[in-house]
Amino acid sequence: MPIIKPVNGKSPRIPEDCFIAENATIVGDVVMGSQCSIWFNAVVRGDVHFIKMGEKVNVQDGAVIHATYQKSPTRIGNNVSIGHNAIVHGCTIHDNVLVGMGSIIMDDCVVESNSIIAAGAVVTQNTRVEAGSIYAGVPAKKIKDIDEDLISGEIHRIANNYIRYSSWFK
Template sequence: MPIIKTINGISPQIPQDCFIADNATIVGDVSMGNQCSVWFNAVVRGDVHYIKIGDKVNIQDGAVIHATYLKSPTHIGNNVSIGHNAIVHGCTIHDNVLVGMGSIIMDDCVIESNCIIAAGAVVTKNTRVASGSIYAGVPAKKVKDISEELISGEIHRIANNYIKYSGWFK
């Protein structure tokens, strides 16, 4: 059974159509949209500030979603894929974003819509990633504009695939 805990009287809000893996952890002030999935060993920790997650968001194996105490909540838009072992901390991610495996997005960053954060990238505090960008590296920098093929072939494909995958476990 997943660990779903109330913290300071606030319980996670998880719609019935979401998939939460058996060993995922979701605690505190977390609200999730429809058709989301939280995969094996992922942690969504709304203990020190709130975390708002839109529709069709997948938080893949080993990812950590957290915030900064009383300062930086976490907002995740719709149709967002958070890759395996990524860290998303106290930031805002708009719609249609792919956060690559092992990447880190730090406090007070804003990732605008239709972006890819490459695997292993580190988006440092207060960075704003403009819509339609691909960021990579340590620290992450813009490497190019995103193509329509990547938006439909990667961002939308992965988000839709994770809805399909979660159906296998329900």
């Protein structure tokens, strides 16, 4: 059974159509939209501030979603894939975003819609990732504009695949 527990009187709110892996952890002030999935060893920790996720968000194996105490909540839009072992901390991610494996998005960053954070990238505090772009590196910088093929071929494909994958476990 996953660890799903209240903290300071606030309990996670998880729609019934979401998939939560047996060893995932979700605690505190976490609100998820429909068709989300939280995968093996992922942690969504809404103990120090709120975490709000839209619809069709997948938090892949080993990823950590957290916030900063009384300062920076975490907001995640619709159709967002958070790759294996990524860290998303006290930031805002808009719709249609792919957060690559092992990447880190730090406090008070804003990742605008239709963007990709490359695997292993470190998006440092207060960075604004402009809509329709790919950011990579340490620290992450814009490397190019994204085209419609990447939006449909990667961002939408991966989010939709995770809805399919989660159906295998329900």
